[in-house]
Amino acid sequence: MRFLRLAALAIDKSLSRTADAFEFTRGRVPPGSLIASVWPRVAIDLARQLKRGSIVFSGVNGKTASGHFLANILRQAGHEPLHTALGTGSLEEFATALVDAANTNGNLRADYGIFGFDEDLLRQAVEACAPKIVALTNLYPDGIFFPGGAEGVTQEWQHVFAAMTPGQTLLVNADDPTLCGGFVRTVPPRIVYFGVEDEKLRIASRLTQYIRCHRCHTPISYRLVSLSHLGDYRCEGCGWERPMPTVYAIHIDAGAEESRFRIITPSGPLDVRLKIPGLPAIYNAVAAAAAAIALGINPAVIRKGLETAPPSPGRGETLTISDRQAHLLLIKNPTSLNESVRTALAASRPGRYLFLTDEAVENGFDLSWVWEAELERLSARTASVYVAGTGALQMAVRLKHAGVEVSGVLADASEAFHHAMRHTPPGERLHVLATDAAMFELRQELAALGEIG
Numbered sequence: 001m002r003f004l005r006l007a008a009l010a011i012d013k014s015l016s017r018t019a020d021a022f023e024f025t026r027g028r029v030p031p032g033s034l035i036a037s038v039w040p041r042v043a044i045d046l047a048r049q050l051k052r053g054s055i056v057f058s059g060v061n062g063k064t065a066s067g068h069f070l071a072n073i074l075r076q077a078g079h080e081p082l083h084t085a086l087g088t089g090s091l092e093e094f095a096t097a098l099v100d101a102a103n104t105n106g107n108l109r110a111d112y113g114i115f116g117f118d119e120d121l122l123r124q125a126v127e128a129c130a131p132k133i134v135a136l137t138n139l140y141p142d143g144i145f146f147p148g149g150a151e152g153v154t155q156e157w158q159h160v161f162a163a164m165t166p167g168q169t170l171l172v173n174a175d176d177p178t179l180c181g182g183f184v185r186t187v188p189p190r191i192v193y194f195g196v197e198d199e200k201l202r203i204a205s206r207l208t209q210y211i212r213c214h215r216c217h218t219p220i221s222y223r224l225v226s227l228s229h230l231g232d233y234r235c236e237g238c239g240w241e242r243p244m245p246t247v248y249a250i251h252i253d254a255g256a257e258e259s260r261f262r263i264i265t266p267s268g269p270l271d272v273r274l275k276i277p278g279l280p281a282i283y284n285a286v287a288a289a290a291a292a293i294a295l296g297i298n299p300a301v302i303r304k305g306l307e308t309a310p311p312s313p314g315r316g317e318t319l320t321i322s323d324r325q326a327h328l329l330l331i332k333n334p335t336s337l338n339e340s341v342r343t344a345l346a347a348s349r350p351g352r353y354l355f356l357t358d359e360a361v362e363n364g365f366d367l368s369w370v371w372e373a374e375l376e377r378l379s380a381r382t383a384s385v386y387v388a389g390t391g392a393l394q395m396a397v398r399l400k401h402a403g404v405e406v407s408g409v410l411a412d413a414s415e416a417f418h419h420a421m422r423h424t425p426p427g428e429r430l431h432v433l434a435t436d437a438a439m440f441e442l443r444q445e446l447a448a449l450g451e452i453g
Helices: 002-021 033-038 040-047 063-076 091-101 119-129 149-163 177-181 206-210 279-294 299-307 334-345 368-372 392-401 413-422 436-448
Strands: 054-058 081-083 112-117 133-136 169-173 191-196 220-227 230-235 247-254 259-264 270-274 315-321 324-330 351-356 382-388 408-410 429-434
Touching: 040 091, 040 119, 054 063, 054 119, 063 081, 063 112, 063 279, 063 299, 063 315, 081 091, 091 112, 091 119, 112 119, 119 149, 133 279, 149 177, 169 177, 169 279, 191 279, 206 220, 220 279, 247 279, 259 279, 270 279, 270 299, 279 299, 279 334, 324 334, 324 413, 324 436, 334 351, 334 368, 334 429, 351 392, 351 413, 351 436, 368 392, 382 392, 382 413, 392 408, 408 413, 413 429, 413 436, 429 436
Parallel strands: 054 112, 054 133, 081 112, 133 169, 169 191, 191 247, 324 429, 351 382, 351 429, 382 408
Antiparallel strands: 220 230, 247 259, 259 270, 315 324
C-alpha cells in the first residue's frame, strides 16, 4: 500500500511539472490535484507528518492573508511553516501544498501547516488535518453561497465544534454576531475571541439591518460598526451581546500606505506598523496574532513577523513599474469591493482605478453582486477609471449608475492594464481592483515579464 501511494505521489508531481513546462494549465492544475481527486488519503497521511500540527483558517474573507501573517510570524520564531498561499480555499490547494513540499519518498519536512479553507469545507478540513487551532475570520452575508446562507454554515459547523477536543483551540472574531451567535452553546472548553476596539471606526453599513440574534431572532442593535456587519453589538430582546475579546487592536490608524495600531494580548501590548493599508489587513493581523499567542510565540516575535510580512499575492501588493505604482486589490464580494474602495480613498488626492472583472467569478456566480457595493463614494474622488474583462460592460454600467465617469472600456485585461499604467503620471499610483480569475491572469503575465518575483 505504501508503494502505491509513493507511486501516486511521484506520478502527480511529474504530471504537474509536465503541465507547467508546456503551459497546458498555466498553473491551474498544480501538484496535488490528482491525489486530491483520486487518492485523498495520501494528502491526509502527509498532513499527519507535520511536526507541530496544523492551523486552519476559515471564513468568507481573510483566511489567506491571516495565514500569510501567521506563516511569517512562525518563520521569525525559527519554525518552518507550510502555507496554502494561492487563496482558493479548496481541498485541492491543501493537497497541493503538501504534495509540493514532500519529496518522492513521501517525506515532509515542516513544523506547522497553515491552511485556509472555504467555509463550506471546514468539516472536511478538520477531519483531514486534525488541527491544533481553528480560526474563524468572518461570515459576511454578501459572500456566502452555502445553502441556507450564514445559518446553514453555522449549522454545518455545529458538527465540527461538537467533534473538537479540549486540546484544540477555537479562535473566533468577536465582532461578527453572525459568527458568534451560531455556536456559542456547543463549543469545546478552549475558545479565544479576537477583534478591534476603536471608537474612530464608526461607519454606516446597510448590512447591519439584516442581522438577527440567533437566540431570539430580534434584530441586533449596534453601538458602533467597524466593517460590513462587524462591530460592537447587543440583542435588546434577550440581552445577548458581543463577547469580550482577549486579543484585540486599539489606537487604529489605517492610512493609505500603511496601518498602525496596538494589539492587546494576555502576554502584553504590541505596537504594530503594517506595510499593508486598510482595516481588513488589521483584522487579519489580529487573527494571526491570536493564533500565535495560542501557540506560545513571544510577543516581540509576533510584532516582527507582522511588520516584516509582505502582502499576500494580489491582496494589497504594490508593484513599481517605470516609476509608477500598481496597487493590486482582490475583489470577490461586495464587502471586499467596499473595503478596497475605502482603502484607495484614504489617499489625499483623487485616485486612478482599473477594474478587471469577469462574468464567471468564484463559485460560478455572475457579476451582479457589484450592484450591492457602495461605489457612489468614488463619484467625487477619481482622476481616471478604466474597466476591462468579460464583465467590463456590466461594471461600466454600475459605475455610471453610481455617478462615476468611466475613462475607457477595454475588452482585453492585459491591454487595459498597460494602457492605464501608461496614462498614470510618474510617481503616482493605479489601483487595480480585480476578481479572482482576472487577478490570477494579470499576476501570471507580470511574473512572465519579471515584474513579480
